[in-house]
Amino acid sequence: xxxxxxxxxxxxxxxxxxxxxxxxxxxxxxxxxxxxxxxxxxxxxxxxxxxxxxxxxxxxxxxxxxxxxxxxxxxxxxxxxxxxxxxxxxxxxxxxxxxxxxxxxxxxxxxxxxxxxxxxxxxxxxxxxxxxxxxxxxxxxxxxxxxxxxxxxxxxxxxxxxxxxxxxxxxxxxxxxxxxxxxxxxxxxxxxxxxxxxxxxxxxxxxxxxxxxxxxxxxxxxxxxxxxxxxxxxxxxxxxxxxxxxxxxxxxxxxxxxxxxxxxxxxxxxxxxxxxxxxxxxxxxxxxxxxxxxxxxxxxxxxxxxxxxxxxxxxxxxxxxxxxxxxxxxxxxxxxxxxxxxxxxxxxxxxxxxxxxxxxxxxxxxxxxxxxxxxxxxxxxx
Amino acid sequence: xxxxxxxxxxxxxxxxxxxxxxxxxxxxxxxxxxxxxxxxxxxxxxxxxxxxxxxxxxxxxxxxxxxxxxxxxxxxxxxxxxxxxxxxxxxxxxxxxxxxxxxxxxxxxxxxxxxxxxxxxxxxxxxxxx
Amino acid sequence: xxxxxxxxxxxxxxxxxxxxxxxxxxxxxxxxxxxxxxxxxxxxxxxxxxxxxxxxxxxxxxxxxxxxxxxxxxxxxxxxxxxxxxxxxxxxxxxxxxxxxxxxxxxxxxxxxxxxxxxxxxxxxxxxxxxxxxxxxxxxxxxxxxxxxxxxxxxxxxxxxxxxxxxxxxxxxxxxxxxxxxxxxxxxxxxxxxxxxxxxxxxxxxxxxxxxxxxxxxxxxxxxxxxxxxxxxxxxxxxxxxxxxxxxxxxxxxxxxxxxxxxxxxxxxxxxxxxxxxxxxxxxxxxxxxxxxxxxxxxxxxxxxxxxxxxxxxxxxxxxxxxxxxxxxxxxxxxxxxxxxxxxxxxx
Numbered sequence: 001x002x003x004x005x006x007x008x009x010x011x012x013x014x015x016x017x018x019x020x021x022x023x024x025x026x027x028x029x030x031x032x033x034x035x036x037x038x039x040x041x042x043x044x045x046x047x048x049x050x051x052x053x054x055x056x057x058x059x060x061x062x063x064x065x066x067x068x069x070x071x072x073x074x075x076x077x078x079x080x081x082x083x084x085x086x087x088x089x090x091x092x093x094x095x096x097x098x099x100x101x102x103x104x105x106x107x108x109x110x111x112x113x114x115x116x117x118x119x120x121x122x123x124x125x126x127x128x129x130x131x132x133x134x135x136x137x138x139x140x141x142x143x144x145x146x147x148x149x150x151x152x153x154x155x156x157x158x159x160x161x162x163x164x165x166x167x168x169x170x171x172x173x174x175x176x177x178x179x180x181x182x183x184x185x186x187x188x189x190x191x192x193x194x195x196x197x198x199x200x201x202x203x204x205x206x207x208x209x210x211x212x213x214x215x216x217x218x219x220x221x222x223x224x225x226x227x228x229x230x231x232x233x234x235x236x237x238x239x240x241x242x243x244x245x246x247x248x249x250x251x252x253x254x255x256x257x258x259x260x261x262x263x264x265x266x267x268x269x270x271x272x273x274x275x276x277x278x279x280x281x282x283x284x285x286x287x288x289x290x291x292x293x294x295x296x297x298x299x300x301x302x303x304x305x306x307x308x309x310x311x312x313x314x315x316x317x318x319x320x321x322x323x324x325x326x327x328x329x330x331x332x333x334x335x336x337x338x339x340x341x342x343x344x345x346x347x348x349x350x351x352x353x354x355x356x357x358x359x360x361x362x363x364x365x366x367x368x369x370x371x372x373x374x375x376x377x378x379x380x381x382x
Numbered sequence: 383x384x385x386x387x388x389x390x391x392x393x394x395x396x397x398x399x400x401x402x403x404x405x406x407x408x409x410x411x412x413x414x415x416x417x418x419x420x421x422x423x424x425x426x427x428x429x430x431x432x433x434x435x436x437x438x439x440x441x442x443x444x445x446x447x448x449x450x451x452x453x454x455x456x457x458x459x460x461x462x463x464x465x466x467x468x469x470x471x472x473x474x475x476x477x478x479x480x481x482x483x484x485x486x487x488x489x490x491x492x493x494x495x496x497x498x499x500x501x502x503x504x505x506x507x508x509x510x511x512x
Numbered sequence: 513x514x515x516x517x518x519x520x521x522x523x524x525x526x527x528x529x530x531x532x533x534x535x536x537x538x539x540x541x542x543x544x545x546x547x548x549x550x551x552x553x554x555x556x557x558x559x560x561x562x563x564x565x566x567x568x569x570x571x572x573x574x575x576x577x578x579x580x581x582x583x584x585x586x587x588x589x590x591x592x593x594x595x596x597x598x599x600x601x602x603x604x605x606x607x608x609x610x611x612x613x614x615x616x617x618x619x620x621x622x623x624x625x626x627x628x629x630x631x632x633x634x635x636x637x638x639x640x641x642x643x644x645x646x647x648x649x650x651x652x653x654x655x656x657x658x659x660x661x662x663x664x665x666x667x668x669x670x671x672x673x674x675x676x677x678x679x680x681x682x683x684x685x686x687x688x689x690x691x692x693x694x695x696x697x698x699x700x701x702x703x704x705x706x707x708x709x710x711x712x713x714x715x716x717x718x719x720x721x722x723x724x725x726x727x728x729x730x731x732x733x734x735x736x737x738x739x740x741x742x743x744x745x746x747x748x749x750x751x752x753x754x755x756x757x758x759x760x761x762x763x764x765x766x767x768x769x770x771x772x773x774x775x776x777x778x779x780x781x782x783x784x785x786x787x788x789x790x791x792x793x794x795x796x797x798x799x800x801x802x803x804x805x806x807x808x809x810x811x812x813x814x815x816x817x818x819x820x821x822x823x824x825x826x827x828x829x830x831x832x833x834x835x836x837x838x839x840x841x842x843x844x845x846x847x848x849x850x851x852x853x854x855x856x857x858x859x860x
Contacts, residue, residue: 118447120444120446120447121446121447124446130391130412131412131468131469132469133446134391134493134494134503134505135457135469135470135471135493135505135507136442136445136446136448136449136452136455136457136471136493136494137442137457137469138442138444138445138446140442140444141440141442141457144440144441145438145439145440145457145458145459146438147440148438148439148440148482149437149438149482152438152482193443194441194443194454195443195444196440196441196442196443196444197440197441197443197477197478198440199440241418243469244459244469245437245459245467245468245469246418246467250437250438250459251438392607396604396607396608397607397608397610450858451558451851451858452558452559471559473557473559474525474526474557474840474842475840489564489568490564490567490568490571490608491557491559491560491564492558492559492560492561492563492564492595493559502561502563502595502596502604504563504564504604504608507559509525509840510840512840
């Protein structure tokens, strides 16, 4: 396998982007990446998207996006893994280039959630239809059950959950592309309306529109496009039981652990080597569980990691300097690629007020559903 | 919900029909072809008991549109004595009463309606014992 | 000779007090309570209907019968609130109970006496040896129009009876049915609430048929009121069944056990069948029991039953009616009640 690098990135703001359609979002992000690299052709495009079909009635995004990018003829396909669609698109791009089959590959993610679809119902299609959704569960409900199991097993508190939201909003306030550019207090979080006990409104990531794209090329050609390429050192993907009821321990995210293990192995690094990470905080509890599944801390210590500032800017391993899904926004299919972009900028020293000093190894973790799929990438400054 | 999809699930939703793996003894609900624990594809038909214990739970305050007027309602992952786990609503109680360890009986209830003119979909819900 | 081999009942756990309904409509709670002799009634949850109630009652009946459900050759459900206008409740209940596929199924309607009619036909098929076992169920979740007298009584619940020829809990000594076309209470297709003829529902309807059927069966069997340990009549409110019983010569002690209406309300097709279940929960060997139902339109079914020594041995296998009336329950406000009974217009 060849070494692979990201050489350019492009991203829309995340938020309620009424003026932009699904294809508008994609083209905006993709063009920014292509212009940034001054690239004029592509060998392949992978479009990460959870459900263009259910949100706006549009499937078949590969050709649609290639066409609208002025690149009809390029091999293109949509990649889907619920909320991990973006990360999985990046992985497909990585494998395509690493294998030697392609040289210039665009990995992009896009989601248009605000065009009037029943968002709760669409998102619920990432859960088990027959055994979970049938009975009236929602996404927050699934993570709420995970939270309760975690609280029951390890004594994690509602304040721990709030700490994740407060931290990520603090970071997101420094991110010009974030959906919410403001901080929140613990009181605000704890008093926000209940969505699925114990998760409140401010424990939950928002509904967002947005797109993100990166250009992936062989490392040996990276300098043609940028002085500061970022190498994709490792990639790992995994699945877990689809239904929460089928998991041995509802408080542990098996798929995250497996995917991280595979990425660490390929990269030849350990959790202690990481300087910065973007993780999938669709709900506050998710960040706590992921911190444990990534082996950054021991099982049960995820709450303490947030409370103690270990994962804040300035801490030992800053997590979600972008604001995370909570504050930056979560256009489902775009998230995985946006996470990679944050690490890309951090490792290039271009993260502005969010910059982690001397960051040279970073990780992005993206998962789907209630944790049934997960993909982890590890990046290194070249 | 389209009729064929509903009708196929009747044995597991109405009668809690499940399967016991001949390879490792795991009870799988609903039934599947391949055992998730040992990979074998040889099963013996069985049924779940009509009572279970809560493993984890939540109270849904913001429901899906089909369940709008039922919120707030408790939902739980419960485990039957056979070791099978399923996700159900827990009703006829204060939703905050439902916690890990709560014992429930499984009762036959209307789960959802397909609007004003579609079919009625039945299944089981939990009711706390006592 | 056929008899009851299993019985079960179910009463939803949500309740509303008649004083709460009275207050809503500016009526004096005490007058209502005394006039109708109703304290409270059961309210079906959004997830409960005639089918779910029938399944719960049917499960109890199967527990007490201790038989293989596939041996049930006929299953009939009588109700005036079948969840579908077209598609039988009976098929859902049969599948849920594990009955079939070799089974006769049909839904019955005869206002409040559809349950006992279902029981009669089930009994008849077993008695004539057409099937080995048959189940008759009476269950309802009927509506009472807001600010109408029936709103205080219309409630939800039901009971299921399995008939067979061996291991009998209660013998069927005799049956009698009395019918005429009497338009005392009805509901046209498409209407949400039923309508009734006010005081016309009394003498010419309820009392005429209940008394005629009861007197006829007493005549037929040569029995008198004093021969019976228990009697239960259809209970549209607290007063009517006690008045009917008195007219027939029954004493309060004979009527008390089956008189569950003051706490349960009128469960329409489930009314006298549930009252009967409450009696079977306590009856002893050789006790004679009279049950006379009433269905508007109108008609009455009477059964004379005799408890056997088997009854006390098997009845502990399922919950008693008293335990359901007095057990886990929740009292609703009128607003919650209106929400559950879908009396509030919502966007669809």
